[in-house]
Amino acid sequence: MATYPNPDGLEIHFAHLEGNADLGDLWEAARTAGVKPGTIRVWVTRKKIEPVLDGPAGQYFHLPTIRQAAAGGAKHRPADPAANSRGPHARAA
Template identity: 60%
Template sequence: MPTFPNPELYDLYLDDLGDLWEAARVAGVKPGTIRVWESRGKIERVPFSDDGQPLYHLPTIAAAAKVKPGRPKAA
């Protein structure tokens, strides 16, 4: 299960979906980073696309981008 799961399919809006490049722009990272996040289970693709290209829920991508990598600091 991804760290940042997408909302249920019936809660998705087309305006909130974007391709790899839009997801990278929203997150402020390179497209390769989005692919790494997906392969490591941080995010997931939206399970449907008319033309076969991967789509991502952009608000979920933005939330995932706010979390900085690395270990948390000791209290």
């Protein structure tokens, strides 16, 4: 089960038939979330999101769910993103 589940399949199907543009491929999902396509793949692998359709033509995602996942942010945000295992970086003068 994904952290951000998609709506019911019938709801998505009928919205698509009515011309609703809530479905998008990997690239559209990445643009919607403001991340790189690799990040979307990582989210799928980590079960944060799941594709609506997954087949030989590629993966398609429910874009409002992608927006919700992007707004949810990361589980862990380091205090200093530039820090590594050796501690924070000193700024050059």
